[in-house]
Amino acid sequence: MISLTNLILVFLIGSIVSYLLTKANKILGSIFNFLLISYALYVVWNIKVGHEEVLFRILRDVERTLKVTNLGKYFAIVSLIVISFVAFFIIEWIRKKDIKPAAFNSFLLLMVSGILGVFFSNDLLTLYIFWEIAVLGSFLIVPMGKKESKRAAIIYVVTSAIGSYMYLFATFSIYQRYGILSFEQVSQYLANDSSNLFKWFVILFIASAGIAKSGIFPLHTWLRITHGNAPDAFSAVLSGQLVKMGSYVLAIALSVFPTTQLFSSFYHGVPLLNYVLIWLGNISILIGTFMAIRQNDMKQLIAFSSIANGGYILVGLGIMNSIGYAGGLFHVFNHAIAAAMIFLSFAAVVYRTGTTKIDEMGGLIWRMPWTFVTYLVGIISLAGIPPTSGFISKWMIFSSLVSKGMFITLAITFIGSVGSFLYVFRPLAGVFLGQLKRKHSDVKEVPIIMLVPMLLFVILTILIGVYPKPVLDSIVSIENEVGIKAIEHSGTIIKTPLGQWNTLTVFTMFSVGFIIAAILYMIFPKGKKVDLTDQYTGGEYLYNYDLYHYATGFYRFIERLYDKHPSFEKLYEKLVSFFRYIGYFTYKLVYKTSPSGYVFWITIVILILFWVRW
Amino acid sequence: MTVLRVIAVLLTGFFVGLTLEGIARKIMARVQRRYGPPWYQNFIDVFKALSKRGISHGWIFDFGILMALGGVIATLAFVPLGDLVAFPGLDNIFIIVYLFAVGALGMAMGMVGSGNPNASIGVARALTQMLGYEVPYLVAIAGVLYYYKTSSVSGLMMAQQDTWTLFKMPIGGIVAFISLLGMLGKKPFDTPIAPAEIASGPMVELSAKYMGLLMLMHTFSIFVEISLFVDIFLGISNYLTFLLKFTVVWIIATLISAVLPRFRIEQVVKFYWKVPLSLAFVQVLFVLLGWVF
């Protein structure tokens, strides 16, 4: 078995190889990418927990090591599943797509090398280094998308930098105070630290990297523009995987540094710090949900839903009891898979139609049925409806919130959950259902290579929804590792203090219900199949059925209620223009003046110095 | 044994549901000084519709209806009817609420799949209305769950040994009842199907068999919704007292809806989020403070 260090190096070198291969032949390079990533998945899958490797040294007295933990392994496997599926999708997708294929494939591998390092880092600084490599790789891919993606990439990297530099600040503070950086030692030292302020500062600042990455309020604004404009297949990686890196850091900040032991309980066993973070999660859920309802661009819509789901994960992790933490971790898996499959189905739609605007499409189900199935199962999971896996995690989060008596958070998670029915239905109705546009009448289903990963996602989601044991097992081992009471489960039955449920029974009963309905359907006379244009129109004769499609302003009646919502994107734009204004002011005043102006400045400096010195 | 219990639950749903719907039409007519159809009218309607040849708008239209009916049947199987519990210990409230959404999603998908914008508008409204009533409902229920420390519906029912939850938590009960009206889609909350505005909304393209299956689905949905309210708020009941309580709740709901006009859709959301939601929070606060009678 190849060592992790070598695996990361293979990816770094592989990115150059991939560049050359893709230059020679697009498909060959993509296949190479897929094989390499699958190989990484194979390696990570079989790696033993507790395995350690020395990597390299930067600071004195700090061993740079990679260590396999249950938490990291779980995240790495989820990530690599998503990326390898997407890499398979790309084999076909890259053929037609007007991007720089060689650079795309090469940067993808660069990003994966960073991701691998992030999940197996044993200390804060190594994590930061690989984090930045992953950011670099993904940042380079983003601007290959739509026109606005150039700006998106900047917003992405700046937001990410804000978070990761705060993280770095905290890292060095820890290093300065304790002289160590590995997670285990840091958590021990933190536990013995008497300064509450320092603990708050450290955990909040470390969490801020996760906040920026997983799109939690107040650093959520990059998701809309970045996910919305990145290359279509890459959006699946962004939302399905990169955002989960943020969740990983949040999980570290909250559980590896045992917040419940570091701080006294504020409300029913939840410390104030966790409570603050949970509230950030709440606000993200609200913003994500309500803004997603408004979007007409399907990719931006799911981008907002990623904000909301990031909020769910944070809420789950923040509760830090057995069931809530498990719910948060399970939601990582669910959202990764669901978001990836939704974005892949969108990529397939864009591949054929070339647009992401919901109201420019319609009735695509008649041309792309398998893409529709992928989207459908994806949204069922995203909205948390049984029998898909998405429900399990939502149920866990609800249960733990009820048992903790956190009713406002609970209400907000309900809003997010019911709201998700609303926003996922908008592309469903606008893009896939309804009247087929005339210009899309000769659209075909995407090639089989693109369908395979999409349908594998479908199978995976339903499989885990019915038989969640593999995921639950890894969650149990993670909970044992970080010292939380592990959840009880027996394969398909999940137990909480509030009660239990059996995924298999629910699935069976659903199948039975469906069969009963099907029997009823079959014994009664068959209906006559009519055209889509054979409609009740209130007696009007329609010339253009393209217009007989309800997709523009789908939820206008509710959007109206919050049209004047405060926009954080605008606020941040104002902040940026404020900085630019200061810069411009400086430029005008100091750098662009006449020589006499310079003399003035020199005089000022002399005066200041005289005043300070004497 | 489980199979028999499931069959019993489904049959109860079918017969009692359709009967009560017929009775409701009768009551409605009497309130409006009409004679009204006989109580078994809905049986006639369903079977008549099922036996006709209708039109279909393609596979998603058919599939949506199957998914709707299948989802609701599955949901109904998990609902305890008094002491008739098909899956003891597995009747988790959240399962029921979310499994219920499968049916709703199936219906929405099938109807929008018909390609008629009226259906899309109706579904958009229905989902919006859901956003309105689900939140106060779930918060009120969550208060009950927190108080009794269980999320099993039959567990919640059995826990009401001394008094009914309705009397313990009257505000929560009221909230749940108002939300129930929204769930049932009865006036004043029948915006999604407003016949005069959007040609019955989702049902606009339905005919014959499809209509019949959807009527069944509707009946089962009503049964699930009211059963949950009865189980959680109206004390311990056996099968018979359960049906009695069920009938009373249904009749009250019908009477209320018989005399009210229709809300506009944003009024629905505003109303639910202003009055019932704040009441639900008040109730939850009482529960947290221990002010439960």
Next chain:
Amino acid sequence: MSALLIIIPLLAGFLFIPFKEKAKYILPLVVITTLIILLLLSPDQTNAMGGWKAPFGIVLVLDSASYYSLLVVNIVFLLISLMPQIVEKGYSVVLLILLASTNGLVLTGDIFNSFVFLEITAVAAYIIAFSRKNPYGAFKYLILGGISGAFYLLGAIYAYIGTGSLNFADISVNIKEGFLPIVALLIFIGIGVESKIFPLAGWVPDVYDSGSPLTPVILGTGVTFTIMYLFGRIFITVFHGYFLDVVFIFGLLTIVLGELAALRQNKLIKALAFSSIAQAGLVLSTISLGGYEAIKFGYFHLLNDISAKLVLFIIAATIAHNFTENKIAGVSFSIASFSLIGFPLFAGFRSKLLILQLAFSKDNYLLPAVVLFATVIEAAYILKWNIKLWHSTNTGEEKQKISWNVNLILLIVALLIIFIGIFPDLYLKMAQNIADGLTNYRAYVTNVLGGM
């Protein structure tokens, strides 16, 4: 021996004034000669000019600090001389003079002599900066340089009054208590103009944007390094770290305002000029933290910065449209800019990391906060330019091809940046030697004054 380093380029420069056209070819030879001489020399030697022993005569001091600084400066000149395309007609002679003066500036151990070399450097810089497109920028530079020179000279005079000598070593030992502040202040202003400290360096963006690639490249790398060396020599070796607290504040201001001003620029070269200002601020404030480590890391960062800037300025001044035609140049540019921002795997990351760690270990939380804030802004505009150049579509404009030798050199420097990012020992060792030389006051004084 070390005087040859000044004499050879100076002589070559004057000799070739009649054959300006041919000077292009002699430039690399001269630089290689000086480098060979430099390599033959061993550090730790003092040469008294004309046999006048210090503190009475001018001495040229070659200790480890000046040795390695000379190495850096001469290598920079070598790289530039190997790219004759960017050197405009007739400027080769000026470059030779500039080389002589920078070498002199590094070597000299006399404050008045350093003033002379500073002025020669400035004059050469005025000439390079002057072009038909940009007379006003050069004019501003001229005025400002003149003023700063006057302050420097004034500082030298006060130092002379205060010690009775012009020798650095002598000043460092013998200066009277009362004179130190005024000398430091005057010299701070004198050097501040050249070392791009915040309110004093108004000339930078206009001069760098002169239209010729040579100006920003030579001023932003070789000359910047020389001035920074001089700064370290005077403020650390001579004043023993006195006045650095003030420099620290000005350095922080320079970082923040430099980056902010860069954010608003519409021209790449101007944005880079401001970035250069900000980086100079970072180096100065790092050095001002005081102590051996701070100086080492400061110069390490300076080395990384000039490596990156060498690539950035050349490319920015030659192709300002897009990289789709010049992929190799584009890759070099991106690598240099990632290093400038401080992405891991690249050189800038190592130095920024070390600086942060150092600041924390000195319980200074302000510098890291400022550096990180500035880096966010820097990332914003540098990456914006990267994206713009890689993804721009207007290929219709004049296509500027970069010739192979320039490409090759840029690529080598870019690969060096990656190499340093992974194995930083090469640069760190240089920086360490420079820091050794600068902080070891006693050795310097004994070297120069001969155990007085």
